[in-house]
Each structure stands twice: as structure tokens, then as C-alpha cells.
Amino acid sequence: MMAAISAAERGAEVVLLEKNEKLGKKLYITGKGRCNVTNACDREDFFSHVVTNPRFMYSAYSQWSNWDMMDYLESLGLPLKTERGNRVFPVSDKSSDVIRTLAKALERAGVQVFLNTAVRELLIEKDTVQSENAERSSENAERISEKAERISEKAERSSENAELASGKKAGASARCTGVRLASGEEIPADAVIVATGGISYPSTGSTGDGYLWAEEAGHTVSDRFPALVPFDALLPDGHPCKELQGLTLKNVGMQVFCGGKRLAEDFGELLFTHFGVSGPLVLSAASVVTAAINAPNPKGAEKGTEGQAKNSGGAAKNSAWRMVLDLKPALSEEQLDRRILRELEGGANKQMKNVLGSLFPAKLVPVMLRLSGIPGELCGREVTRQQRQQLLTMTKSFPVKLLGTRSFAEAIITQGGISVREVNPKTMESKRTSGLYFAGEVLDVDAFTGGYNLQIAWSTGRAAGLAAAEAAASISE
Numbered sequence: 001m002m003a004a005i006s007a008a009e010r011g012a013e014v015v016l017l018e019k020n021e022k023l024g025k026k027l028y029i030t031g032k033g034r035c036n037v038t039n040a041c042d043r044e045d046f047f048s049h050v051v052t053n054p055r056f057m058y059s060a061y062s063q064w065s066n067w068d069m070m071d072y073l074e075s076l077g078l079p080l081k082t083e084r085g086n087r088v089f090p091v092s093d094k095s096s097d098v099i100r101t102l103a104k105a106l107e108r109a110g111v112q113v114f115l116n117t118a119v120r121e122l123l124i125e126k127d128t129v130q131s132e133n134a135e136r137s138s139e140n141a142e143r144i145s146e147k148a149e150r151i152s153e154k155a156e157r158s159s160e161n162a163e164l165a166s167g168k169k170a171g172a173s174a175r176c177t178g179v180r181l182a183s184g185e186e187i188p189a190d191a192v193i194v195a196t197g198g199i200s201y202p203s204t205g206s207t208g209d210g211y212l213w214a215e216e217a218g219h220t221v222s223d224r225f226p227a228l229v230p231f232d233a234l235l236p237d238g239h240p241c242k243e244l245q246g247l248t249l250k251n252v253g254m255q256v257f258c259g260g261k262r263l264a265e266d267f268g269e270l271l272f273t274h275f276g277v278s279g280p281l282v283l284s285a286a287s288v289v290t291a292a293i294n295a296p297n298p299k300g301a302e303k304g305t306e307g308q309a310k311n312s313g314g315a316a317k318n319s320a321w322r323m324v325l326d327l328k329p330a331l332s333e334e335q336l337d338r339r340i341l342r343e344l345e346g347g348a349n350k351q352m353k354n355v356l357g358s359l360f361p362a363k364l365v366p367v368m369l370r371l372s373g374i375p376g377e378l379c380g381r382e383v384t385r386q387q388r389q390q391l392l393t394m395t396k397s398f399p400v401k402l403l404g405t406r407s408f409a410e411a412i413i414t415q416g417g418i419s420v421r422e423v424n425p426k427t428m429e430s431k432r433t434s435g436l437y438f439a440g441e442v443l444d445v446d447a448f449t450g451g452y453n454l455q456i457a458w459s460t461g462r463a464a465g466l467a468a469a470e471a472a473a474s475i476s477e
């Protein structure tokens with residue numbers, strides 16, 4: 001929608017092809033139906049929240065930042081408000097108002113919207129001689145750039161510049177001339193923008209079609225993983241997490257380990273579910289470790305239908321994955337030990353199942369007792385030093401065994417996608433096929449929760465729309 005509005009505002013004749021019966025089905029469920037449209041953070045903060053390929057976003061973000069998006073929506077008559085963590089929502093708390101606002105902007109800009117209209121494939125004209133040359137030189141450039149990347153960050157930057165330059169020199173090897181619909185009808189176009197989203201929550205329409213089209217147009221599509229996704233998990237003694245289902249721990253420390261290696265560390269809110277763990281803390285951790293936890297056969301898995309990912313969420317192949325929770329991060333071990341001693345003294349003649357109620361939420365008490373080897377009927381004065389030590393250890397280091405991520409059906413976003421090396425970061429145009437542009441989640445860019453993923457879609461959509469309109473205008477001249 002953003003790409004279509006931008007192209008039309010720049011003077012192009014635009015058609016938007018949407019296979020669903022209505023616009024913005026995924027947008028509708030964002031932010032629990034309230035749509036966290038963007039984040040009111042500064043530039044540096046924005047990029048620190050982009051997990052994959054932040055540098056690719058520099059140019060698109062400069063052209064259309066979070067602040068531009070906020071001004072734009074308000075100028076269209078959608079008042080916004082900023083909440084905790086700088087998350088921006090419509091004042092009405094209704095995602096449907098965001099969709100309505102964009103639908104009105106589409107109409108005002110003169111975009112023709114075709115609903116129930118699935119695109120089957122891109123129409124691509126290949127220049128075979130040029131294509132082979134171009135592919136060879138850009139592959140060479142990629143090899144050089146990969147080598148350079150290994151050497152240093154600095155070398156990586158210059159290699160990317162070199163790649164950009166060589167991409168330009170080689171020129172695109174083919175041209176996108178339109179699309180073919182599922183009905184068989186062809187729609188010719190001077191430029192085509194693919195904004196088909198990822199493969200998470202496929203019921204909203206994002207079934208990964210764009211990945212297949214990109215591959216057919218000569219693009220590399222990296223392996224895709226469910227990100228911002230909960231984990232299947234077990235309690236430290238192998239019991240299912242179901243026992244704690246519904247329990248939210250507001251301020252806990254969290255670390256994720258694979259064997260002895262720490263891969264993520266954070267602080268915040270965690271939720272136990274019937275299958276494992278979820279909540280903001282867990283979703284963000286999943287984005288950092290999803291590729292690694294699903295890694296053992298990244299290349300080999302079968303390609304599914306309709307552009308499904310080569311891999312999906314599933315069991316961690318390595319049983320060494322665990323999440324270690326600090327249930328009392330504000331207290332040092334010494335402070336916590338003193339606190340436990342006080343509770344035991346105060347509850348000297350009380351049963352431990354009642355004493356621990358002042359330290360933990362009610363649902364957690366039987367689990368903490370079990371894990372510490374303390375019978376619930378034991379009185380505070382009967383607790384041994386060893387049991388007290390075990391309670392302390394479990395409180396500061398509560399290990400949750402991670403079995404794997406949940407599937408794409410439950411992932412807020414898809415990590416991986418169309419390689420950004422083959423896309424011009426200023427225009428979002430393919431370096432392989434001229435007249436072909438990409439925007440949004442279909443690209444290999446993703447971020448943490450907080451409105452950043454939608455901002456990626458707004459910024460890349462804006463860049464693609466403006467550039468495609470200009471390219472189309474130059475063809476017509």
C-alpha cells in the first residue's frame with residue numbers, strides 16, 4: 001500500500017493487486033489489533049533494533065523515516081499516540097483505522113485496487129548474452145565481496161560499494177515487463193513492485209509467493225526462519241510448562257545458552273504457555289537465535305509448495321539449548337540469601353508452601369519447592385542449608401530447556417528472504433532484473449518488536465514506489 005501510494009503520488013499510473021478479499025489483513029492483526037505503526041525513536045536507536053541487515057536500510061530510512069511516517073499518517077487525519085518503549089499507535093487503538101487511512105490515500109492518489117486478484121508469476125524478458133556476462137561479473141563481485149567481508153568490517157563496506165558499482169557496470173540482465181495473474185490474464189507494466197510479505201501467519205495472505213518469483217528472476221533467497229516467535233520448552237526437571245500456563249513474570253533477567261556459549265541476554269517480561277515460553281523477552285531472544293537453533297540442516301530441507309521456506313520452526317537439533325532465568329534480578333545472591341533467611345525465620349512454624357508465597361507468584365510456589373527438593377509441608381525452621389542453597393540457585397538461575405521455536409504459523413515475522421546484496425538499497429530495484437522492485441518483509445531484513453518491522457515496510461515501500469514511478473516515467477518519455 002505504501003509503495004502504491006508513493007508511486008501514484010509521484011505521477012505513475014498504479015494498480016495494486018491483492019489476492020485477499022480486503023486490504024491489510026496482516027496489518028489488521030498487528031499490535032494485538034491496535035497496530036504499533038512505528039517507533040518514536042531516534043535514528044541510532046532505530047538501527048540498533050534492526051536485527052538483520054541494518055545497513056541496507058540506511059538509504060530507505062533517510063528517504064522516509066519513522067518521523068516522516070508519523071507526520072504522514074497525522075496529515076491524513078489519523079491521530080497517533082506514543083506509549084511505553086516509544087511504541088506508536090493510533091489514538092483510537094484500532095488497526096482498522098490505519099487500514100482505512102491508507103485505503104483513502106490509495107483512492108486519493110488514483111491507485112486502482114484489485115482485490116481477490118492473485119498474481120501467479122512475473123513476466124520477465126531475458127537478454128541472454130548480456131545476462132551471462134552480467135551474471136559472471138556480479139558473481140565475481142560477490143566472491144570478492146565475500147572474501148573482503150571475512151577480513152574486516154571496513155573491507156565489507158568497501159566491497160559492498162564495489163559490488164554496487166560493478167552491479168551498475170554489469171547492468172541488469174533481464175527486464176520485468178508485468179505480471180501474470182492466477183486467472184492467466186497478463187498485466188503489462190513498466191515497473192513491478194513485489195511486496196508479498198514473508199511466510200509467517202500465512203492465513204493473512206503472506207504465503208511466500210514473492211520468494212519464488214525472486215528466485216525465478218535470478219535472485220538468491222536466503223533460508224527463512226520463524227522469528228519473533230515463542231519457544232517449545234520444558235521446566236528444569238523435564239515437566240511440561242503447562243503447569244505454569246498463564247503465569248507472567250514481569251521483571252526477569254534472561255540468558256540463552258547453547259552448551260557453554262551465551263547467545264542472548266535481556267531483561268523484561270516472560271509468559272509461560274501450555275507449550276513453553278513466550279512474551280516480549282522470549283520473542284526478541286528467538287529473533288537472535290532462530291537461525292542457530294534451527295541450523296543443523298539449513299540447506300538440505302525440502303522446498304515446500306507456494307514458496308514455503310526451506311526450513312521451518314521445529315525441534316532444536318541440539319539438546320544443549322537452554323534459557324536461564326534470573327527470577328530476582330534486582331537482588332544479588334547475598335541479598336537474596338539474606339531475604340530467604342528472613343522469610344524462613346518469619347515462617348519458622350509455617351509450612352513452606354505458605355512461606356514462599358511472599359517470594360514468588362502462587363503458581364510458581366509448588367514448582368520452586370519441587371525444584372529445590374523442599375516438601376511443601378516442611379516448616380521454615382526445618383529447611384536444611386542445602387535446600388536453602390538449592391532454592392537460591394533455582395531463583396537466580398532457573399534453567400528452561402528449549403526444544404525449538406514454534407512454527408511460521410505463530411511467528412510475528414520471517415527472518416531471511418531476498419538477499420539484499422542483489423537489491424539496490426536506494427531504489428529497492430533488483431540488480432538482476434530491471435523494472436523489478438522489492439519492498440517489505442519479503443526482503444532479508446527484520447527487526448525486534450516495537451513498530452520497527454512496519455517501519456521497514458513503510459521505508460522500503462516508499463523508496464520502491466518513488467523509484468519505480470521515476471523509472472516508469474523515463475520509459476514513457
Ligand SMILES: Cc1cc2nc3c(=O)[nH]c(=O)nc-3n(C[C@H](O)[C@H](O)[C@H](O)COP(=O)(O)OP(=O)(O)OC[C@H]3O[C@@H](n4cnc5c(N)ncnc54)[C@H](O)[C@@H]3O)c2cc1C
Nearest residue numbers: 019026030031036118119196197205206440441451453454
Ligand atoms: C500477529 C502479528 C502482529 C504484528 N504486529 C506488528 C506491530 O504491531 N508492529 C510492527 O511493526 N510489525 C508487526 N508485525 C509485523 C508486520 O505486520 C509485518 O512485518 C508487515 O505487515 C510486513 O508488511 P508487508 O507489506 O511486507 O507484508 P504483508 O503485510 O504480509 O502484506 C503482503 C500482502 O501481499 C499479498 N500477497 C501475497 N502474495 C500475493 C499474490 N500472489 N498475489 C496478490 N497478493 C499477494 C498478501 O495477501 C498480503 O496482503 C506483526 C505481525 C504479526 C503476524
